[in-house]
Amino acid sequence: xxxxxxxxxxxxxxxxxxxxxxxxxxxxxxxxxxxxxxxxxxxxxxxxxxxxxxxxxxxxxxxxxxxxxxxxxxxxxxxxxxxxxxxxxxxxxxxxxxxxxxxxxxxxxxxxxxxxxxxxxxxxxxxxxxxxxxxxxxxxxxxxxxxxxxxxxxxxxxxxxxxxxxxxxxxxxxxxxxxxxxxxxxxxxxxxxxxxxxxxxxxxxxxxxxxxxxxxxxxxxxxxxxxxxxxxxxxxxxxxxxxxxxxxxxxxxxxxxxxxxxxxxxxxxxxxxxxxxxxxxxxxxxxxxxxxxxxxxxxxxxxxxxxxxxxxxxxxxxxxxxxxxxxxxxxxxxxxxxxxxxxxxxxxxxxxxxxxxxxxxxxxxxxxxxxxxxxxxxxxxxxxxxxxxxxxxxxxxxxxxxxxxxxxx
Numbered sequence: 001x002x003x004x005x006x007x008x009x010x011x012x013x014x015x016x017x018x019x020x021x022x023x024x025x026x027x028x029x030x031x032x033x034x035x036x037x038x039x040x041x042x043x044x045x046x047x048x049x050x051x052x053x054x055x056x057x058x059x060x061x062x063x064x065x066x067x068x069x070x071x072x073x074x075x076x077x078x079x080x081x082x083x084x085x086x087x088x089x090x091x092x093x094x095x096x097x098x099x100x101x102x103x104x105x106x107x108x109x110x111x112x113x114x115x116x117x118x119x120x121x122x123x124x125x126x127x128x129x130x131x132x133x134x135x136x137x138x139x140x141x142x143x144x145x146x147x148x149x150x151x152x153x154x155x156x157x158x159x160x161x162x163x164x165x166x167x168x169x170x171x172x173x174x175x176x177x178x179x180x181x182x183x184x185x186x187x188x189x190x191x192x193x194x195x196x197x198x199x200x201x202x203x204x205x206x207x208x209x210x211x212x213x214x215x216x217x218x219x220x221x222x223x224x225x226x227x228x229x230x231x232x233x234x235x236x237x238x239x240x241x242x243x244x245x246x247x248x249x250x251x252x253x254x255x256x257x258x259x260x261x262x263x264x265x266x267x268x269x270x271x272x273x274x275x276x277x278x279x280x281x282x283x284x285x286x287x288x289x290x291x292x293x294x295x296x297x298x299x300x301x302x303x304x305x306x307x308x309x310x311x312x313x314x315x316x317x318x319x320x321x322x323x324x325x326x327x328x329x330x331x332x333x334x335x336x337x338x339x340x341x342x343x344x345x346x347x348x349x350x351x352x353x354x355x356x357x358x359x360x361x362x363x364x365x366x367x368x369x370x371x372x373x374x375x376x377x378x379x380x381x382x383x384x385x386x387x388x389x390x391x392x393x394x395x396x397x398x399x400x401x402x403x404x405x406x407x408x409x
Contacts, residue, residue, distance in 0.1 A: 013087045020085060024303055026144050026296040031084050031096045033288045037281045038099040041106045044277040050197040050402025051186070054207055055109060056102045058182055061211035063101025066174070067093050069215055075319045078150035083305035091306050104133055107278055109179050111389055114396035116264035119187060119194060121256035123179035124249040129392060130175035131168060131246075132385040133282075136289040136378055138163045138171075143342050143374070144296055145303045145365050151338045152330040155321065158238035161377065162342050165238035166227070172245055173222035174214060181210040181217060195400040219322060228322045264397040274394040282389045286382040293378035301365030302347050308333040311357040332357065342366055 020028040045056040070076050071092050084094035105126075112125035141147060142162045149156055149164060156164035183194045185206045190198040197203065226245050230236040257264075311332030318328050335345070335353035345353045347364035354361055368374050 009087075010090045011088060013091055015083050015085050015087065017085050020083075024082065024145070024301055026292055026298075026301070027082055027084070027146055027303075029288070029292065030141070030144075030146060031094075033284060034096045034099055034103065037284055038103040040277040040281050041103050044110075045106060047277075048399060048402065051195045051203070052106075052110070052399075052402065054197075054203050055182055056106050058207045058210040059102040059105035059178065060098065061207070062105070062178060062214045063098055065211055066101075066215050067097065074317065075321070076155070078153040078156055079147050080305070080307045081147045082145055082303050103281070104130055105175060105178055107281055108133060108175060109182070110278060110399065111392035112179070113194060114264070114392055114399065115253075115257060116261050116397045117253070117256040119180065119183040121252055122183070122194070123176045124252045125392075126179040127172045127176035128246070128249050128253065129388065131171045132381065132388055133285065134171045135163075135168060136286065136381045136385065138167055139378055139381070140289050140292050140296075143365075143368075144292070144298055145301050145343060145363065148307050148340065148343060148363065150308055150329065151333050151340055154327050154329065160239070161374070162340070165242045169223070169227055169238075169242050169245060172242075172249065173226070174218045176249070177218035177222065178210060178214045181214055182206060185209050193400065195402050197402045224322050232321055232323055232325055265395075273398075279389075279393055282386065282393070286385050290379055290382045293375050298342070298365035299367040302362060303343075303365070304360070304362040306360055307363060309357065309359050310335060310353055310361055313337055341369075 017028060020031075042056060045052045068089070070079070071089065081092065081094050081097060083091060084096055086095035087093065088095065088098075108129035109122075109126045112122050112129050115122065115125055117125060139161050142149070149159075149162070156166050158165050186192070186194070186198060186202065189202045189205065190196070192198060198206075222245075226248075227238075227241045230241050230244070231238055309332045313330070313332070313334035313336065315331040316328045317331045318326060321327050342365070343363045344366055345351060345362075345364060346366075348354070348362050
C-alpha cells in the first residue's frame with residue numbers, strides 16, 4: 001500500500017472480512033469472538049449500573065491511552081497489529097484491540113472483587129486473573145500472526161513460545177495498577193466501599209485519573225522496581241523477574257483470602273447466581289483458543305500490513321530504558337538476519353523480502369515446530385484459566401450492589 005493511501009485513511013480504514021477469511025482465516029475467528037464477548041461485558045456493566053458501568057468506560061479509555069503511548073513513544077514502539085476489518089490511527093490500532101481492554105479488565109476485576117479482599121489484594125487477584133485470561137491469547141496470537149514483535153528491542157528480547165516475558169509482566173502490573181487506581185481514587189474521594197457510587201464529579205474524576213494514570217503508575221510502581229531494577233541494573237533474567245512478580249501476587253492474594261469475610265463464601269448456603277454474562281465470556285474465550293490451538297494452520301497465513309519497518313541491517317537507534325540506561329535496537333528489520341521464527345517470506349514472490357525500506361509489506365506464517373507441545377501448553381493455560389475463574393465467579397461472593405449502604409462505626 002502506498003504512503004498516500006495510508007495518509008488518506010489515517011483515522012479509520014476498513015478491510016473486507018472476505019479478504020481476511022481468504023488470507024488469515026483464524027484472525028477473523030478471533031475478531032468475531034471478541035465482539036460478542038465485549039458486548040456481554042457491556043450488558044453486565046449496564047445491568048449492574050453505577051461503578052460497574054464506570055469501570056467499563058475507564059478501561060476503554062485506558063486502552064486508548066496505552067495504545068497511543070505505545071505507538072508514538074519510540075522507546076516502546078515495538079509491536080504491530082495485523083490488519084483487522086476496522087483499523088484506526090494510521091492502521092496501527094484494530095477496533096477489536098480497543099474492545100479487549102474493557103473486556104479483560106472488566107471480567108478480571110469484577111471476578112476478583114467477588115473474593116471480598118479489599119482494594120489492595122483485589123488489585124493483585126485481578127492482575128492474576130487478567131494474566132491467565134490474556135496469556136493464551138498471547139501464545140496463540142503471535143504464532144498466528146495477529147501481531148509481530150520488534151526483532152531486536154532489548155525490552156522484549158527474552159521470550160517463551162515467542163511471547164516476551166515483558167508482555168506477561170505488562171498484563172500483570174497494568175491490571176493491578178488499573179484496579180488500584182479505579183478503586184483507590186474513589187476510596188480517597190468518597191470514603192465509600194469499592195462499588196458504592198459517589199457523586200457525578202467523583203466518578204468522572206476516578207474515570208479520568210484511572211484512564212490517564214494507569215500507564216505511568218504501572219511503570220513507576222511495578223515495572224521499574226520489579227523488572228528494570230532487577231533485569232537491567234542487576235542482570236536478572238526476564239523469566240526470573242516475571243516469576244517473582246507472579247509469586248508475590250499469589251502470596252498477597254493467598255494471605256488475604258485466608259482471612260476473608262463470611263460474605264465471600266455464600267455457596268455454603270447453597271445460593272449463588274454465578275451463571276451470568278461473565279461466565280459465558282470466560283467459556284467462549286478459553287474454548288475458542290483451545291480450538292484454535294488444534295485447528296489453526298499457521299503455515300497458510302498471508303499477513304499484509306504495517307509491520308516492523310523493513311530496511312538496512314546496519315542502522316541502529318539509540319534510546320534510554322526506564323531507569324535511564326542507554327540501550328540500542330536496530331532501526332529496521334534485517335531481512336537476512338532476524339530471529340522471529342513465527343514468520344518468514346516464503347509466500348511472497350521469490351520467497352524473499354522486498355528490497356529497500358518498507359513499512360507496509362507481506363509476511364507469511366510458519367508451521368508448528370511441535371504441534372503436540374503447543375496444544376499441551378495452550379490447553380494447560382486454558383484449564384488453569386477455567387479453574388481460576390470458576391473459583392472467582394462461582395465459589396466466591398456476590399457482586400456488590402452499587403447502591404449498597406455504607407457501614408459506619
